[in-house]
Amino acid sequence: MNLHASAPTPVDQMVEKAVIDLGIPPCPAILNRFMVETRKEEPDYHRLASIICSDVSLSASLIKTANSPYFGVRQRVRSVNDALVILGLNIASRAVAGIILRKTFPTVPNMERFWDASSRFARLSGWLTLQLDQLELAAEDAYTFGLFRDCGIPVLLKRLPSYNSVLNSANNEVELDFTQIEDAVLPTNHAMVGCVLAQSWWLPEEICLAIRHHHNRSVLASTASPPPLLSRKLIAVTQLAEHLVQQQLGLSLTQEWGKLGATCLKLLDLDESQLEALALEAAPVIAADE
Amino acid sequence: MNSVDSLTGFLNRFGCFHTAMRLAAEATGNRQTFAVIWLDLDRFKQINESFGHLIGDEVIENLATRFRPCVSGRAEISRVGGDEFVLLAPGFDRTQALQFAAELADIVQEPLHIGSLTLRPTASIGIAIHEPNEDPLTLLERADHAMFAAKSKGGNNIICSGDEPIPGRLGVTLAREELSIESTLHEALETGGFCLHYQPIIHADGTVEAVEALMRCKLNGENISPMKFIPVAEKTGVIIRLGEFSLLQGAMHARTLHDAGHETKVAINVSRAQLVSPAFTQALHAALLCSNVSPNLIELELTESLFMDISDTVQQNLKEIIATGVSLSIDDFGTGYSCLASLKDIPAGKLKLDRAFVTVLPDDRRALSVVKAVTQLGHELGMTIVAEGCENQQQIDVLLEAGVDAIQGFFYAKPMPDSELLPWLKARSHKI
Numbered sequence: 001m002n003l004h005a006s007a008p009t010p011v012d013q014m015v016e017k018a019v020i021d022l023g024i025p026p027c028p029a030i031l032n033r034f035m036v037e038t039r040k041e042e043p044d045y046h047r048l049a050s051i052i053c054s055d056v057s058l059s060a061s062l063i064k065t066a067n068s069p070y071f072g073v074r075q076r077v078r079s080v081n082d083a084l085v086i087l088g089l090n091i092a093s094r095a096v097a098g099i100i101l102r103k104t105f106p107t108v109p110n111m112e113r114f115w116d117a118s119s120r121f122a123r124l125s126g127w128l129t130l131q132l133d134q135l136e137l138a139a140e141d142a143y144t145f146g147l148f149r150d151c152g153i154p155v156l157l158k159r160l161p162s163y164n165s166v167l168n169s170a171n172n173e174v175e176l177d178f179t180q181i182e183d184a185v186l187p188t189n190h191a192m193v194g195c196v197l198a199q200s201w202w203l204p205e206e207i208c209l210a211i212r213h214h215h216n217r218s219v220l221a222s223t224a225s226p227p228p229l230l231s232r233k234l235i236a237v238t239q240l241a242e243h244l245v246q247q248q249l250g251l252s253l254t255q256e257w258g259k260l261g262a263t264c265l266k267l268l269d270l271d272e273s274q275l276e277a278l279a280l281e282a283a284p285v286i287a288a289d290e
Numbered sequence: 291m292n293s294v295d296s297l298t299g300f301l302n303r304f305g306c307f308h309t310a311m312r313l314a315a316e317a318t319g320n321r322q323t324f325a326v327i328w329l330d331l332d333r334f335k336q337i338n339e340s341f342g343h344l345i346g347d348e349v350i351e352n353l354a355t356r357f358r359p360c361v362s363g364r365a366e367i368s369r370v371g372g373d374e375f376v377l378l379a380p381g382f383d384r385t386q387a388l389q390f391a392a393e394l395a396d397i398v399q400e401p402l403h404i405g406s407l408t409l410r411p412t413a414s415i416g417i418a419i420h421e422p423n424e425d426p427l428t429l430l431e432r433a434d435h436a437m438f439a440a441k442s443k444g445g446n447n448i449i450c451s452g453d454e455p456i457p458g459r460l461g462v463t464l465a466r467e468e469l470s471i472e473s474t475l476h477e478a479l480e481t482g483g484f485c486l487h488y489q490p491i492i493h494a495d496g497t498v499e500a501v502e503a504l505m506r507c508k509l510n511g512e513n514i515s516p517m518k519f520i521p522v523a524e525k526t527g528v529i530i531r532l533g534e535f536s537l538l539q540g541a542m543h544a545r546t547l548h549d550a551g552h553e554t555k556v557a558i559n560v561s562r563a564q565l566v567s568p569a570f571t572q573a574l575h576a577a578l579l580c581s582n583v584s585p586n587l588i589e590l591e592l593t594e595s596l597f598m599d600i601s602d603t604v605q606q607n608l609k610e611i612i613a614t615g616v617s618l619s620i621d622d623f624g625t626g627y628s629c630l631a632s633l634k635d636i637p638a639g640k641l642k643l644d645r646a647f648v649t650v651l652p653d654d655r656r657a658l659s660v661v662k663a664v665t666q667l668g669h670e671l672g673m674t675i676v677a678e679g680c681e682n683q684q685q686i687d688v689l690l691e692a693g694v695d696a697i698q699g700f701f702y703a704k705p706m707p708d709s710e711l712l713p714w715l716k717a718r719s720h721k722i
Contacts, residue, residue, distance in 0.1 A: 192572045
């Protein structure tokens, strides 16, 4: 199928320029066009595919996402159209948002590795919800949360020269909450920045609240609402995904599992032996995603 | 006697009491404890009255279906009244019962789609843990009392008998129209149905002093009046999310205007609910960092309801806002809760006179006297005075003569979408 790129309108160009200047997509132009189409009663898949195809690397990234072992597709996905059908509109649109966000920070060093890790946690989170079906978590919510959980980090890296060293300290902190280290020296933290961004992209409230509180031990262990239980389960499942990936690949090492692991296991209703069994099952899936 | 509730298939009041007697006897024998969780739906009477008992029954049946898998194997559940459920959980201690109650509260809060309406019920929950040799009736009464305590806190709360309350989401009482607006608000939040419009504020010298960002809501092509949705958003707590959305979008737009060569301040409304939160300045900094805008291009308009009670947190937030370089203005001055003390306590650089003083001009001489006195006082304090709601040239003439520094109103411009603001500013700068 030959899919032609749709010509960007002057408004799109203006927004795209704003994206380049500001470094943060207000609601990225391509995503906006894509979302407008997905919200129609009968979305036109050809039009959606043509919007994606207007950006070569976006098309490639979406196809790569659909071919990830987490989606369990036997036959290899070769076109954007197939990818849309395989992923479904919701996952596809959030994957598109994630890819665009990642493209927005090309100048920040080590960002590629950061986004690789985020996408990996997102995909494994989605896979975990399918294994832990008693949690009644939607795979697409876990995937979306995993993808955007740390989207405040690149913003702070880009804006604050000192953030790199703050990030290192927070990653190595074994006692205090991650965000407490940020709060001690900065006027805000990556969880708040991520939440404000997620709200402006109209992500569901539970996901926004999960982003805001994802390092907060007392909130995670509390039984009071808000945030709702769904947000706490999302935090737990992605923290587990991060732990499993780190354990196996040694990527993006943090101290978070040591601080949050026990509460996460409780929220996920898992004991240590079940965790070991799950880690064994996840191993080939993580390896295949390499 | 029948012990089953016909609508839900759960135990009824009679069945509940007998089960409680059995469990109390077993618990005493085994030296084990058990918990009573008394759950009462908030606003259910209103749902019944507004939509009829059939819809009310549908809500109960839906909730019963949701409760079943969560309760199965953990507790005996009964429906003891129209909207009241009692769970008897053997072996549960206080912590486990609180966890269980929080799960139930979450289940209740999941949106219920009934016809075209989406309801988001909440529940008040009371917990009592069986004490050795306690008779079941007293135990049930304690749970019921705890539930009432939760209800009297405004609902959507969980309270353990004999314990301090555990705070929950804002409890609300809404009439039928408000319920429908609440449903619309949530739908608009999920589909991106909110945006900001901007209304210019014109300085006496003809330049644009600032633009005020005003929240607009559109759903399925229909505009929902801010007069309707803002009060509901305030009651339900949605205003915090809308407020944070405004902070980021307003700051982004200030940056867009700056890049287009217009150093125009964007004035963003801040609600009381936002400013009483210790996390407010973190959200403000997040918006400033994301938009990469200079703080001196942002002004925060404080609504009058803030002046009811200026707590330490609010004072601290105000101090920190000023320290960032963002400026403050006092909105709707002269009516409602605003008072002269606010001029002393709030480090604002701008004062916006309420439209009530403006719309009656030029005829109302007493209103004009108030305008003159407030303007003089404001100037003494080094403040800029803005008059809101100007609709004609005569009003502008008397206001400027009274010493007012800037004018906002339909006479100059209505609130407009962001796409129209830049062309408007360009056209205006050509005129000057």
